Amino acid sequence: MRTIARLAVLTLVVGVPLTGCAVPQDRLEAVRKATERFATLHTAGDFRAACALLTSAAREEAVHNGGPTCAQALADAELPEPGAIRSTDVYGRQARVELATDTYFLTSFPGGWRISAAGCTPREGRPYRCLLKGD
Amino acid sequence: MSRLSRFLKDNGISVVFGVGFLLSLIGQAFAGRAEFNEELQSDGARPVGFFEYVATSHFAVDITENWQSEYLQFFLFLFGTVWLLQRGSPESKEMHKAGLESDKDQRVGPHAREDSPRWAAVGGLRQTLYSRSLGIVMLTAFLGSWLAQSISGAAALSEERLRGLQEPVPWASYLLSADFWSRTLQNWQSELLAVGSMAIFAVYLRQRGSPESKPVGASHDATGIEG
Structure with a gap:
């Protein structure tokens, strides 16, 4: 009984805060790799492969707004040259990666991290303005 | 009487409230997941499974904001009622007993009895600590769960903001945020109201038969009597 009580207190005091604050290194690394992969494909002009790394919402929005295909919309979006990663924030299933020239937002799926918005610049007190994003 | 029956009789309060706690927590997880998934779907995001939900900061902040206020309530009640009195209330000591009371009344040091806890009989730091152990544990549980609320709340709000393409909120900024204080104060006010009333x-x-009530026939002026 005493062991159970100790475990309960340990869970309360130590375990619960960790739910909110601990971001394992491999999650940060997975977010960075997904960002770099997308940036590399985009810079190389392989827009079709880059489209496969977008969330379905971002792909649909790209087709809806630019089209006629996701690859064509991505080519026309004129995303800036990404540059080096400056910072990475991961909270639950959402992430933000700040690059030298713009910011990416990512969402976690069972198959890995996908780009939900790219070419984003901050706006005071409002959501980022993004050249490419899901609805 | 079998061993199980005896155990249940001896531990009725902890067993019934413990089971009630677990059932409520499971119910909260199901209801919380449904609410979270509605929120996600309206944002066009993928819904979460049950076990995925119980590991989220969204679930953690909803739990800990209530835990911290409950432990604060018990800590304040324990600590406050050392000095604060309420004439006629069974929750109060008698009107002349405000304060820490004498060693004799508290059965500590040379006044300890044979069946007193060992640390009540010894002097020094151990007796000082043991004399306040219930309050210390309640205060620690309050501070621990309030800290957990602040960390998981910052994470939950940051995740929600990232989903809306907004900046995340650092923990230090979250401590000054409306979300943190709204969650905190809405729980504190209800606990203080419940205790005071x-x-x-x-x-x-x-309430006939309850130790939390005076005996039915006790006068309204009788203070410090429990039925």
């Missing part, structure tokens, strides 16, 4: 209602009202 219980102390007053118990002056005039009775």
Whole structure:
């Protein structure tokens, strides 16, 4: 009984805060790799492969707004040259990666991290303005 | 009487409230997941499974904001009622007993009895600590769960903001945020109301057989008597 009580207190005091604050290194690394992969494909002009790394919402929005295909919309979006990663924030299933020239937002799926918005610049007190994003 | 029956009789309060706690927590997880998934779907995001949900900061902040206020309530009640009195209330000591009381009344040091806890009989730091151990544990549980609320709340709000393509909120900024204080104060006010009203209602009202009430026939002026 005493062991159970100790475990309960340990869970309360130590375990619960960790739910909110601990971001394992491999999650940060997975977010960075997904960002770099997308940036590399985009810079190389392989827009079709880059489209496969977008969330379905971002792909649909790209087709809806630019089209006629996701690859064509991505080519026309004129995303800036990404540059080096400056910072990475991961909270639950959402992430933000700040690059030298713009910011990416990512969402976690069972198959890995996908780009939900790219070419984003901050706006005071409002959501980022993004050249490419899901609805 | 079998061993199980004896155990249940000896531990009725902890068993019933413990089981009730677990059932409520499971119910909260199901309801919380449904609410979270509605929120996600309206944002066009993928819904979460049950076990995925119980590991989220969204679930953690909803739990800990209630835990911290409950432990604060018990800590304040324990600590405050050392000095604060309420004439006629069974929640209060008698009117002349405000304060830490004498060693004799508290059965510590040379006044300890044979069946007293060992640390009540010894002097020094151990007796000082043991004399306040219940309050220390309640205060630690309060501070631990309030800290957990602040960390998981910052994470939950940051995740929600990232989903809306907004900046995340660092923990230090979250401590000054409306979300943190709204969650905190809405729980504190309800706990303080419940404790304060219980102390007053118990002056005039009775619950036959409950140790939290005065005996039914006790006068309204009788203080510090429990039925």
